[in-house]
Amino acid sequence: MIKIIIERRIMPGLEAEYEQAAREAMRQVLGAPGFGGGESLVEMGHEDRRLMITTWRDLRAWKEWRDSEQRQRTMQNIYPLLTEEERIRIYQIDY
Numbered sequence: 001m002i003k004i005i006i007e008r009r010i011m012p013g014l015e016a017e018y019e020q021a022a023r024e025a026m027r028q029v030l031g032a033p034g035f036g037g038g039e040s041l042v043e044m045g046h047e048d049r050r051l052m053i054t055t056w057r058d059l060r061a062w063k064e065w066r067d068s069e070q071r072q073r074t075m076q077n078i079y080p081l082l083t084e085e086e087r088i089r090i091y092q093i094d095y
Contacts, residue, residue, distance in 0.1 A: 001055060003055055003091040003092075004091075007049070008050045008082055008086045009048055010049075022052075032065045033057075034057035034061020035056060035065065048083070059090065
């Protein structure tokens, strides 16, 4: 199992639009093979900073979703709302 951490910075004033686009992105990923769940966090005191934490069966499942046309379409509603490129980090569970 792996965790994908995605950091995003939202343009000031576009937080509501981002939330709507992010909810739609989460609906889209629910059916992705290997997706195990996720959560979206807002940094306290910084409404423009978001952290997505998702769980995947393995790296292959994440890469298939990351590279899918479905994610690309979904992200076209999110990218214009960001002040910079999202940062993605991949973690594995350390037993």
